Amino acid sequence: MLVRTVAAAEDAIEWFGGLSLFTGRAVRELFRRPFEFTEVLKQVFEIGWRSAPLIILSGLAVGAVLSMHTRSTLERFGAVSMIPTALAFALVTETGPLITGLLVSGRVGAGIGAELGGMRVTEQIDALDSLAVDSFKYLVVTRVMACIIALPLLTVLMNLSGLLGGYLAEAVVSGASFTFYFRSAFNGLAFSNYIPPTIKTVVFGLIIGSTSAYLGYNATGGAEGVGRASTQSVVLSSIFLIVCNVILVKCIFFLFPGTAL
Amino acid sequence: MNRNKKLIVGIFVGGCLLLFGVGLFLIGDSQQLFTKSFTVYADFAKITGIQDGGKVRVAGMDAGTVTNIEVPSRPDTPFRVQFRIVEKLHPLVRQDSVATIQTDGLLGNKYLQIDAGSPDSPLARDNSKIASKEPFEWSDIMDEINGVVKEVNGVVAGVKDQLVSTLSQIEGTAQTTNLLIHDAAPNVKSILASADKIGANLREIVSGIQEGQGTMGALFKDKEMYSSVKRSIEKAEETVGNIRDTSASAKKIVGKVEVSDIVPEVERTVKNLQQITARVKDAVDTFQSAAGEGGVAENLQRTLADAHEAMSDLSDDTEALKHNFLFRGFFNSRGFYDLAAVTAPEYQSPAFAKGFKRERVWMESANLFARDAKGAEVLSVEGKARLDEAMTALLKFPRNGPLMVEGFAGEGTPSERYLLGRARAVRVETYLVTRFHLRPAYVGVISMGAELPDKGISGGFKEGVGIVSFYK
Amino acid sequence: MTEELEAGRKSGKCAIEFASVSKAFGSRVVLKDVSFSVAEGTTYVLLGRSGAGKSVTLKLIDGLLKADSGTVTVNGEDIAALEHRALAQSRKRIGYLFQSAALFDSISVGENVAFPLRRHTKKPDAEIRSQAQGLLEQVGLGKEYDSMPGDLSGGMRKRAGLARALAVEPSLLLVDEPSAGLDPVTSTEIDELLIDIKTNRHATLVVVTHNIQSARRIADRMAFIDEGRLLAEGTVKELEHSEHELVQAFMNSHMGG
């Protein structure tokens, strides 16, 4: 029993070490020629553009719901005029980036895990290498890059559509004016509440991209293995993302003490 | 990867970056980053949590942000707070403008308030220093309250003297202007009743606060604050105890907590008081100099009517104050707002004085009242003795709840019964309040005449009064 | 022909040389101490039951897998010792038809064939397209340029894979079961094509096949791998007279594919 536990722990640590090396390599290769521009564009299209509808719809819904909750809470204190500010603060500093990260890890993580896994078990990755194309650069680095580019952009979309959802929910109740709502939403924010949380999603992108690419790129065991890589991509990248977020938030508080409430 | 896709990616990336930029712009704009501005600074020994990027307001208008806080290197040098103000508001910021650190709402963020300077003073120069006032301390307020209370005391005493002398003037000339007095009497009476009620309300509020009741009271109960406030309270207690009208002190307390809508109410109250003083003075002067002349009667009538109106405004205001949330906790725990407003069904409902125990004494009207020359009921000497005896028994219970005098009458139509019951209760109440120095707001009358069942209550009891003491 | 070959071998012009190569995946040993060499410009056929390690041998030659011990020398260079760029450089002249064809299923059949051309040459688009079209016609898929790989049958995919392998103008062609899933006629055509590549382009071929008739047609030398060992190695004749029963049974069977 003990022996087996120790072995399992060793496996996990080894796996994690593999992931770390893989991620390190991906990051290093990000800055090395040749840059597969066309492939990166293609992946930004797949990962960024194609996620946009999901992000916008979720943003609208999340914003509306948050707004309703905020209203019912603030109403008690007669602070209804704080709703846009409170919603913007909640969305921009935490909810927006985190939900975007989780949604993308669901949609894109599974996609990358399955796609690369499929290519691995059908020897397409070997074929790339045999054609003198660096499969790591061509498949992994491009996807990691695209995730890194797409996440902050999608977070911006999430934040704004969240505010829009909040506005719509508010407009139904109180008929607030659009410009006034958005002005007062951003009125309570400082640059340090806005820029670091948005930029931190670059790390989310790296986590999602490299975790799911690692699982897909090293998939074994046929169709079943591909399925496993796909689900594990979602589960593991979500977990890593949530854990990493704690560290990132701590770092942001450390670097910008003003952002802590 | 066709051109179409490249175009879409371009639009996607560009669009999102643009939206991000719009956010940046809105934030920058709210911090007045993009408008022409000038910089000034002020020194503070304490900065009570104001931060870099904190808001700056000039005369209440958003005007810029704190750009830098220089931390002192020695304990005896102050913090230097540097801040930007938009050029547009420069005309308001003079060399004698004063910077203070304020709180946005009850729980809000700290911000820097810059008072508009005086018109004669030159404009504050860029990168110059302006004066500052340290954030307030509770003990400071209490000192202020002390002063204000004494002032108000003087004013109120003045008003009272004036009223009394007015009345004695009126009485003095009663022989010659009989008709006039007859007309004026109800007005004067109701003015006095209003003034009395105001006094009672305010006294209650202040003593409630002193006992730590209600939100306002809880603020005072806060341990940290308590120690700094306690001394001041003790000093204030004496003064507060004997005043009739402390609206000004309530104004001060409330004003410091910045519940903006109460402030003007109370302010108006104080103005009314001052007006009354002036009017009554005028009236008295006029009356004295031109006694007996035709215009006087009209003049006095109008003056009294105005005074009455002002007084009832005042009493409405203090009434509103009671329902203000800062004091609400106190009235909730007391179990009632105003005994005078309680109706018989309310009184009989279980919600009344919920959570209080009650002790009751019945008294037959035959034992209490005698008839005077006109046949109206008055308290007899024997009745007074009986009331003294009954109260002695009741006063053994804690005096922390209302005392209700119930009036009963069993003869005639319901309205006759109601009126007689009420008259009986009022007579007993008036006697008790003066005889035992009871707090008027805690003593209520209620006529049970109309509600009385045909067979009477409690062993056929139909005529008389019940005295009920509520206590915890 | 045999003498010429012998001469070639003796002169040391070996395209491929395996020296005591062993390969295992975890605890599963796939190749044990395998040694053989392939002369330049000849066709070498690998035989053996499925799971014997033939595909692994091809991947070792292409450097897709690394040997646990022993050396794999390709064109005089130890493939395991090559650094990344040099390996890529040497692969530019190696064509590889995978057992599963391994077409990229996100792009069309024609673009699969054009892929190495687009990556490694600066030719204009039209020229690349016509070249890819030509290659597809060679394998009988002239009409399938715009089809997606998923819409083709297994045999067609195999042929498209071969076209892609040929696109690099290989000096070394690795072919994994070319005739699996093909009808006898097409199978023979493919054999002709392979022979043509060897003779006219002077390419070296390593072919894995189960089709013994096809093997006889194209092979200069052949090897029989079983349970990770090189059971027999030599010309067709030599293998026919091998002392191993399994090899004999294999050589004399008439099954195709």
Ligand SMILES: Nc1ncnc2c1ncn2[C@@H]1O[C@H](COP(=O)(O)OP(=O)(O)O)[C@@H](O)[C@H]1O
């Ligand atoms: N990447 C791999 N990981 C683990 N085992 C493998 C791998 N590739 C091949 N094998 C195993 O090696 C053995 C030889 O496989 P292979 O060379 O494909 O056989 P064949 O001779 O039929 O081509 C098989 O048992 C296979 O399961």
Ligand SMILES: [Mg+2]
């Ligand atoms: Mg095989």
